[in-house]
Amino acid sequence: MSAAVINYYRGMSRWEPNARGRLEEAALQLYIERGFEQTTVAEIANRAGLTERTFFRHFADKREVLFAGSGALQELLVHTLADAPESATPIAAVAAAVEAAGVVFQERRDSVRQRQTVIDANPELQERELIKLASLAAALADALRGRGVQEPTASLAAQAGIAVFRISFERWINETDLEDLPRQIRESFDELKAVTSGT
Amino acid sequence: MSAAVINYYRGMSRWEPNARGRLEEAALQLYIERGFEQTTVAEIANRAGLTERTFFRHFADKREVLFAGSGALQELLVHTLADAPESATPIAAVAAAVEAAGVVFQERRDSVRQRQTVIDANPELQERELIKLASLAAALADALRGRGVQEPTASLAAQAGIAVFRISFERWINETDLEDLPRQIRESFDELKAVTSGT
DNA sequence: CGATCGATGTCAGCCGCTGTCATCAGCATA
DNA sequence: TATGCTGATGACAGCGGCTGACATCGATCG
Numbered sequence: 001m002s003a004a005v006i007n008y009y010r011g012m013s014r015w016e017p018n019a020r021g022r023l024e025e026a027a028l029q030l031y032i033e034r035g036f037e038q039t040t041v042a043e044i045a046n047r048a049g050l051t052e053r054t055f056f057r058h059f060a061d062k063r064e065v066l067f068a069g070s071g072a073l074q075e076l077l078v079h080t081l082a083d084a085p086e087s088a089t090p091i092a093a094v095a096a097a098v099e100a101a102g103v104v105f106q107e108r109r110d111s112v113r114q115r116q117t118v119i120d121a122n123p124e125l126q127e128r129e130l131i132k133l134a135s136l137a138a139a140l141a142d143a144l145r146g147r148g149v150q151e152p153t154a155s156l157a158a159q160a161g162i163a164v165f166r167i168s169f170e171r172w173i174n175e176t177d178l179e180d181l182p183r184q185i186r187e188s189f190d191e192l193k194a195v196t197s198g199t
Numbered sequence: 200m201s202a203a204v205i206n207y208y209r210g211m212s213r214w215e216p217n218a219r220g221r222l223e224e225a226a227l228q229l230y231i232e233r234g235f236e237q238t239t240v241a242e243i244a245n246r247a248g249l250t251e252r253t254f255f256r257h258f259a260d261k262r263e264v265l266f267a268g269s270g271a272l273q274e275l276l277v278h279t280l281a282d283a284p285e286s287a288t289p290i291a292a293v294a295a296a297v298e299a300a301g302v303v304f305q306e307r308r309d310s311v312r313q314r315q316t317v318i319d320a321n322p323e324l325q326e327r328e329l330i331k332l333a334s335l336a337a338a339l340a341d342a343l344r345g346r347g348v349q350e351p352t353a354s355l356a357a358q359a360g361i362a363v364f365r366i367s368f369e370r371w372i373n374e375t376d377l378e379d380l381p382r383q384i385r386e387s388f389d390e391l392k393a394v395t396s397g398t
Numbered sequence: 399c400g401a402t403c404g405a406t407g408t409c410a411g412c413c414g415c416t417g418t419c420a421t422c423a424g425c426a427t428a
Numbered sequence: 429t430a431t432g433c434t435g436a437t438g439a440c441a442g443c444g445g446c447t448g449a450c451a452t453c454g455a456t457c458g
Binding site for chain 1: 222280289323325326327329330333335350351352354355358362363365366367370387390391392393394395396
């Protein structure tokens with residue numbers, strides 16, 4: 001309809017390109033403007049010039065639109081871990097991967113913060129974030145097993161790494177004076193070492 | 200209606216007692232029989248002799264009915280941690296709390312397993328479980344801070360403890376030959392120590 | 399040129415969940 | 429004993445998330 005008219009005058013293809021991206025952008029805007037619960041999927045689709053049905057063809061549910069980048073993050077973690085020297089201990093390999101993720105987050109601090117503000121304001125979104133983090137931990141554990149690490153060592157190292165990331169990330173995003181996330185991550189790994197050494 | 204009739208003949212109060220418990224029981228049964236998604240709240244309420252509306256007065260949503268016990272678990276963790284000797288290190292205090300939880304789970308292995316089977320079959324329930332675990336970790340971190348432990352040590356020790364619990368629990372519930380959960384927990388704490396010592 | 403395809407639109411419908419008001423036994427209190 | 433209040437439940441309407449089924453129509457391929 002309206003998109004078709006635009007296309008007609010522009011002489012372009014049937015649909016405006018990048019429907020998925022437009023939906024992501026519209027959703028983030030609205031979640032910030034009105035809050036997650038107060039935003040309907042119909043409103044998001046409308047702002048993107050699409051219909052509600054199309055939204056659900058691109059995203060499994062109303063929450064998932066905020067987590068579109070988690071696949072890429074998982075790949076980064078797994079690849080970085082795989083590239084760690086064979087001699088690296090499990091926790092060192094995990095630390096390298098988590099630190100690499102930290103660098104990426106650091107580079108996009110503003111948008112990361114914006115998104116996190118939305119998530120922190122809504123328990124449903126926190127649930128989704130937690131299961132994504134659990135999925136990352138599972139992927140790390142898998143990658144470790146691929147390097148010959150046995151259970152439960154692989155799962156423990158992976159979970160510990162994700163826990164370190166969570167805690168470092170939270171401090172980095174909340175406290176204005178902690179600007180260096182990778183550094184914060186390194187320090188938290190050291191702190192974890194100190195904490196566990198005194199069982 | 201039907202409940203009123205029953206009460207009339209029994210000469211008891213207006214409503215059958217323990218509505219909440221009946222709802223929990225009916226829900227678990229149906230989730231096992233047909234699966235979580237295939238069960239409607241109306242069906243649960245019906246089996247419990249109540250209405251859908253009443254279900255939502257007792258539980259915030261369809262998932263929450265499976266997590267009614269999490270409050271008691273949190274209290275157990277916090278109290279056990281508080282009772283640990285003042286001289287105990289943070290991780291040792293956390294270990295004591297998690298181990299106490301392990302004992303409780305051990306005592307109810309059958310019902311725990313049944314419930315976990317339902318959760319493992321459904322991502323929505325896994326999300327809820329993860330946020331409950333995160334809440335437990337937050338409570339442990341709080342309790343540690345109450346003992347004077349600083350951040351990020353408190354959060355790290357708490358998260359590590361929950362990670363150990365998760366991994367131990369998973370192994371305990373999936374492998375028939377690992378019958379002793381508290382023992383599994385102790386061993387995982389030792390393993391964590393070994394893992395982190397080699398950064 | 400015609401067939402097929404893929405992204406989107408349209409519509410009907412289920413179900414989770416909520417607000418609102420009614421009901422009515424039990425209890426307290428006059 | 430009569431009266432009024434309370435708290436748990438029922439009844440009902442309605443919104444919004446989400447899905448299945450079918451229609452549309454430019455692009456692409458043979």
